[in-house]
Amino acid sequence: MKKLILLLAATLSLPIFAQEDTEVSAEEENSVVDGIVAKQHIKNKRHMEAAYVREANVLWSKTIWRIIDLHEKQNLYLYYPTVDVDGRRSLVKVLFDGIKSGELTAYRAGLSNEFDEKMNAREVFEKFNIVGEMESVVPNPETGENDTLYRYDYTADAFLEVYQFLVKEVWFFDRKYSRMNCKIIGLCPITEKVEEGRLRKAQSFWIYYPQAAQMLSEQEAFTFKNDAQRQSLYDMLEQRRFGSYIFKESNVYNDRVITNYTQGMSSNIEWENIQNAIFEKEHDMWEF
Secondary structure, rough: OOHHHHHHHHHHHOOOOOOOOOOOOHHHHHOOOOOOOOOOOOOOOOOOOOOOOHHHEOOOEEEEEEEEOOEEEEEEEEHOEEEEEOOOOOOHHHHHHHHHHOOEEEOOOOOOOOOOOEEHHHHHOOOOOOOEEEEEEEEEOOOOOOOEEOOOOOHHHHHHOEEEEEEEEEEEOOOOOOOEEEEEEEEEEEEEEOOEEEEEEOOOOEEHHHHHHHHOOOOOOOOOOOHHOOHHHHHHHHHOOOEEEEEEEOOOOOOOOOOHHOOOHHHHHHHHHHHHHHHHHHHHOOOO
């Protein structure tokens, strides 16, 4: 009898599991995961800040402007998708969205210093024939005048003519680590248009790269071999996973591009010589 009472008490003390009807929210009911899991890694990613560099540790530096041609197969991940797919956007679309939201500042192209004169969103979008609709008028506390705010709606057709990017970067030798480093300074979309039977290229605007680093870190880039291990646009650019050629190097004329003094195959040889000179400079700075 005592054993029966103990057994009954133990049975009653066990947790009782029962199925209950739970309400499913509309958001959960309509959510669709187009893949194995909902991707969160890139969306929540934070880019790693570049290590601080003391001016005294920079023994040598050279400013380089290079062209990334989006026609090349290895650079297609920067041009596509032309329409947002699977959370992916093209590089120029990321920059335009940043300008539209006010997170990025555009600078006028064609100046001696790429980051001297700022451009407002309206000036940038007008270059691509994107007309905004006036939303409101707000006072500007700095100028004391009223600023008109516009709303911009655009499609991928506005960016299809951007087939190249001009990249400004600085190569420098850091004696603290005894190595050559490269720091990207700015990005400039280049448009290609056929006018009067001739192909014309034009620089549109400059974006200060460090300001865009976080946005690029949160944007997934397509990888050709493994969809499960994609990286961000920031990672791809920092790892130099793109094809390019040197357009100009810092010089006494300040605006002398390679094609101004060489043509054809000689231009290719010239930019390769510049690249090899940087490579050899790193070895020359070593002491044994």
